[in-house]
Amino acid sequence: MHFDLQLNGRRALVTGGTKGVGAAVVKALHDAGVRVVTTAREVPQKRIPDVHYIAADVATAKGCTTVAEEVFQHLGGVDMVINVVGGSTAPGGGFAKLDDDVWQRELDLNLMSAVRIDRALLPSMIEQGSGVTVHVTSIQRELPLPESTTAYAAAKAALSTYSKSLSKEVTPKGVRVVRVSPGWVETEAAVALAERLAESAGTDYQGGKQIVMNALGGIPLGRPTKPAEVADLIAFLVSPRAGAITGTEFVIDGGTIPTV
Known part of the structure; x- marks a missing residue:
């Protein structure tokens, strides 16, 4: 029996869609018939046909504005936003090595990119009365590694709290908000x-x-975890099959988190 995700013809933005989980999400959605726009700081030479690539740094306000403008120009609107972009460039050595610039970089990439993209695109989904946004968080918000990921983990924790609050506001208006929390991928x-x-x-x-x-x-x-496994979970969550799922988080970590 073929499990149809009922996504054919839908419109999606995937941030950070040229590597890792983002690239896997782009492929999964494209394979399901979704019209996909994705972002990267540099457009890759090897591209998926029919996927529209935007060169922009979504860790900046200007980059997010560029992305939103191109999404409307290329798709005329959007049915789903998957905020995948994230990561850490912080030095090791514990909290004392993290100066204000490092903290700001981690917050801009892992929190503010999603905040700004949502702020630009969710009003149009509210206006059409339907849509879904996915925030890719991390198990490190619960399991931070003090040697190297304090700022990243704190930013992902902030993203998770923001996502929960957003879900309470926009779900009554037809827009679902879901978190996906990968472990080591x-x-x-x-x-x-x-x-x-x-x-x-x-x-x-x-x-x-x-x-x-x-x-x-x-x-x-x-x-x-394999990137495609995270992508398959996200593809299900953005589909009408998951129409009653909002405001919650799905952990995909192979059992890493040791507590309930």
Whole structure:
């Protein structure tokens, strides 16, 4: 039996759609018949046909304005917004190494990009009486790693709280708001991290992965999540099949978080 997500012809914006989870989301939605616009700081040479790529830095107010303008120009409106973009460039060494510029960078990328994109696009969804926005948070909002991700984790926690508040406001107006909280996902960046750790420890890639999993306290599933697995969850959540789901968070972490 074919499980039709009923997404054919819908219009979507995916931020950060050229690598990792974002690229997997773009592919999953495109394969389901969605008209997709996506963002990256640089448009890749290798592109999915029929997907519209916007070169913009959504960690800036100007970049978010550019994206919103192109979305309306290219699609005439939007039915779903998936805020995937995120990450951390903070140095290791704990809280004392995080100056104001680092904090601002982490907040701009992981919180304000979603806030600004929503502010630009949700009014049109409210006006049409339907839509859904997904905020990709992180299990680090519950499981922060003080050596290197304090600012990132705090920004994702803020994103989660913002998302919950937004859902209370806009769901009565027809717009669903959902959070997806991945654990460690085997993206290009994650592979590079595991390879670096493996080289430092004199082990192979599997050994490097184990180092990361050990730092997280272990992953009961025994492996990282695949980007396509996160994308499949998101594709379901933005579909009419998930029409009663709003204001909540879906953790996809292989069992990493050890508490209820």
